[in-house]
Amino acid sequence: MSFLRSPFNPLIKPGDVIPTRSDFEVICAFNAGVARYRDEVILLLRIAERPQNRDPNIHLCPIYDPVNDKMVILEFAKEDPRCDFSDSRLVRTDAGLFLTSISHLRLARSHDGVHFEIEDKPALFPANIYENYGIEDPRITGLGGRYYINYSGISDIGITTCLASTEDFRSYQRHGVIFYPDNKDVEIFPEKIDGKYYALHRPSPSSLGRPEIWLAESPDLLCWGNHRHLMGLRDDCFDSGRIGGGAVPFRIDEGWLEIYHGADRNNRYCLGAVLLDAKAPWRVLARSRRPIAEPETEYEVNGFFGNVIFSCGALYEDGKVKIYYGAADTCMCYAEMPLAEILSSLV
Amino acid sequence: MSFLRSPFNPLIKPGDVIPTRSDFEVICAFNAGVARYRDEVILLLRIAERPQNRDPNIHLCPIYDPVNDKMVILEFAKEDPRCDFSDSRLVRTDAGLFLTSISHLRLARSHDGVHFEIEDKPALFPANIYENYGIEDPRITGLGGRYYINYSGISDIGITTCLASTEDFRSYQRHGVIFYPDNKDVEIFPEKIDGKYYALHRPSPSSLGRPEIWLAESPDLLCWGNHRHLMGLRDDCFDSGRIGGGAVPFRIDEGWLEIYHGADRNNRYCLGAVLLDAKAPWRVLARSRRPIAEPETEYEVNGFFGNVIFSCGALYEDGKVKIYYGAADTCMCYAEMPLAEILSSLV
Numbered sequence: 202m203s204f205l206r207s208p209f210n211p212l213i214k215p216g217d218v219i220p221t222r223s224d225f226e227v228i229c230a231f232n233a234g235v236a237r238y239r240d241e242v243i244l245l246l247r248i249a250e251r252p253q254n255r256d257p258n259i260h261l262c263p264i265y266d267p268v269n270d271k272m273v274i275l276e277f278a279k280e281d282p283r284c285d286f287s288d289s290r291l292v293r294t295d296a297g298l299f300l301t302s303i304s305h306l307r308l309a310r311s312h313d314g315v316h317f318e319i320e321d322k323p324a325l326f327p328a329n330i331y332e333n334y335g336i337e338d339p340r341i342t343g344l345g346g347r348y349y350i351n352y353s354g355i356s357d358i359g360i361t362t363c364l365a366s367t368e369d370f371r372s373y374q375r376h377g378v379i380f381y382p383d384n385k386d387v388e389i390f391p392e393k394i395d396g397k398y399y400a401l402h403r404p405s406p407s408s409l410g411r412p413e414i415w416l417a418e419s420p421d422l423l424c425w426g427n428h429r430h431l432m433g434l435r436d437d438c439f440d441s442g443r444i445g446g447g448a449v450p451f452r453i454d455e456g457w458l459e460i461y462h463g464a465d466r467n468n469r470y471c472l473g474a475v476l477l478d479a480k481a482p483w484r485v486l487a488r489s490r491r492p493i494a495e496p497e498t499e500y501e502v503n504g505f506f507g508n509v510i511f512s513c514g515a516l517y518e519d520g521k522v523k524i525y526y527g528a529a530d531t532c533m534c535y536a537e538m539p540l541a542e543i544l545s546s547l548v
Numbered sequence: 549m550s551f552l553r554s555p556f557n558p559l560i561k562p563g564d565v566i567p568t569r570s571d572f573e574v575i576c577a578f579n580a581g582v583a584r585y586r587d588e589v590i591l592l593l594r595i596a597e598r599p600q601n602r603d604p605n606i607h608l609c610p611i612y613d614p615v616n617d618k619m620v621i622l623e624f625a626k627e628d629p630r631c632d633f634s635d636s637r638l639v640r641t642d643a644g645l646f647l648t649s650i651s652h653l654r655l656a657r658s659h660d661g662v663h664f665e666i667e668d669k670p671a672l673f674p675a676n677i678y679e680n681y682g683i684e685d686p687r688i689t690g691l692g693g694r695y696y697i698n699y700s701g702i703s704d705i706g707i708t709t710c711l712a713s714t715e716d717f718r719s720y721q722r723h724g725v726i727f728y729p730d731n732k733d734v735e736i737f738p739e740k741i742d743g744k745y746y747a748l749h750r751p752s753p754s755s756l757g758r759p760e761i762w763l764a765e766s767p768d769l770l771c772w773g774n775h776r777h778l779m780g781l782r783d784d785c786f787d788s789g790r791i792g793g794g795a796v797p798f799r800i801d802e803g804w805l806e807i808y809h810g811a812d813r814n815n816r817y818c819l820g821a822v823l824l825d826a827k828a829p830w831r832v833l834a835r836s837r838r839p840i841a842e843p844e845t846e847y848e849v850n851g852f853f854g855n856v857i858f859s860c861g862a863l864y865e866d867g868k869v870k871i872y873y874g875a876a877d878t879c880m881c882y883a884e885m886p887l888a889e890i891l892s893s894l895v
Contacts, residue, residue: 297756298755298756331777355756359755360753360757376774377774378773382753382756383756402728404730405754406729406754407753409730410706410707410729410730413705417728419773420768420771421771424765424767424774425771425772426725426726426768427771428708428724429725430705
């Protein structure tokens with residue numbers, strides 16, 4: 202499969218990004234939402250920061266305090282037997298989970314699609330009780346001259362999906378929680394179908410069911426319903442552990458093409474593709490049997506969380522699918538694929 | 549607290565209900581949705597059935613097969629070490645969870661509110677892939693001359709909330725899945741507020757967050773959004789383990805009164821009450837510190853799943869709150885409480 206990686210990869214690395222505080226460090230710049238805006242490609246990056254830690258005996262967890270509008274740093278002793286530090290991304294305690302970093306969204310602009318100017322300040326920063334552990338993994342959907350940004354709001358209350366919007370990528374308006382816990386990987390379709398908005402979403406049930414892809418409809422982008430189970434895990438495939446939507450789906454002659462992610466039980470994240478019916482997007486017409494992209498390069502295999510290719514946005518232009526993707530939960534990369542090759546691989 | 553139990557309790561017992569098949573037995577008749585319809589009180593009972601089992605060496609799990617529209621009975625050997633039978637309600641296996649009974653909804657009618665005639669046939673029976681493990685715990689909300697019935701759709705895909713409606717409690721229309729997995733304990737408010745429908749709901753997140761009560765709004769009863777976390781668990785109270793809405797909320801002078809359920813970490817289910825602002829139902833004005841009802845009688849303490857009082861509906865008439873409730877996940881009961889006494893207990 203021709204997953205043509207840019208020679209400039211990684212396009213953006215953590216060291217390229219200015220932290221929001223002098224005592225913080227940026228450890229990940231990845232999983233960006235993507236839009237074409239005028240003559241520029243816009244990336245809305247997820248930037249994960251953590252407090253600089255000079256004490257080898259403690260772990261630090263940053264939390265945003267929405268009541269006092271300030272960052273709080275929790276300390277956990279590495280020798281504390283009540284704490285589990287085995288996952289680099291979090292600390293497990295009797296009092297619940299805490300994250301070792303906190304994410305916000307940061308804008309980057311490019312004329313050629315591979316060289317980006319990154320803004321110095323956040324575009325969207327945690328701002329309320331649904332975001333006190335950070336905001337993550339945005340997707341951008343252009344609709345009627347406005348750009349709708351949905352992102353994961355992470356907090357001790359749960360993992361929600363929140364909606365914001367902008368006309369100019371300078372000022373942003375928040376619209377509230379559109380999917381309650383646990384839900385991630387929401388992609389709003391860029392056109393109405395038969396008068397209704399549609400979105401892919403990925404609930405993570407706590408008892409029956411598995412982390413799989415559902416479809417919802419909406420009259421107003423804020424309220425979502427008529428939920429339908431769209432596609433499931435496959436025990437013998439690259440997507441045996443969890444799946445979720447990736448890039449915002451785009452319209453081609455054959456229907457809607459969705460680049461999704463599938464992880465196996467070892468948490469190796471690959472990209473797959475699925476073709477949905479143009480007028481009835483709850484109908485799966487064809488789906489990748491094998492990944493269209495899998496982690497192979499050094500920057501995809503090694504990082505904050507290795508063996509991950511994860512896309513939150515792609516552009517379909519000139520017959521090419523231009524895929525922006527986070528690599529190893531660390532940096533931002535780019536690859537191109539001929540549409541025909543993706544389509545011919547679907548079964 | 550004056551939780552005045554009816555001397556006719558339990559009003560309805562499993563033996564009062566005719567099973568849907570001669571080789572099935574009804575084991576639970578409980579957790580009914582409640583409505584006043586003309587001069588009758590309507591109960592929409594949850595009826596749990598299971599195959600009669602004459603072989604002491606096996607467990608049986610009934611599943612509805614929507615493709616072939618028939619019931620399938622799975623057999624599990626009691627000596628199979630891969631199966632966990634420790635919870636009477638289910639069998640845990642490597643291939644997932646299976647329930648030991650399957651529920652449908654059955655209508656019962658009464659003129660005096662305590663003596664009921666139970667129909668011979670189901671009102672609503674599992675009918676699609678979201679319901680193959682059964683349908684459970686209905687709530688009924690009257691709105692604009694129509695009665696909206698939401699219920700839990702249980703399946704191997706997850707625990708959803710589905711919507712149906714009726715004008716006459718004879719014919720029913722299904723409207724699809726309104727809350728994706730995991731979500732239970734949905735109560736739709738019986739009036740629009742400022743042009744919007746509102747509902748309580750109870751997500752069960754798989755990672756961050758706990759089983760707590762949220763509020764959602766809707767333009768059309770089908771699509772729900774602007775989700776807000778309404779109220780949480782309290783570590784030192786009767787509701788330290790899980791909470792969820794119970795009866796459909798009803799309007800009083802002071803706001804909206806909601807009778808909810810709270811369980812502690814030992815799965816002892818009590819009723820509490822919460823008062824919500826009349827025009828801003830996302831504002832909690834007052835809440836029970838102690839239960840307004842707790843399992844005490846023999847039929848509440850002992851049963852299919854003991855120590856449970858669980859209400860899906862109440863009527864507020866003549867200054868009295870008429871609470872219908874499932875007892876011990878087995879039978880249907882009734883109690884009255886003076887509204888003033890509930891209100892004076894809230895803090």
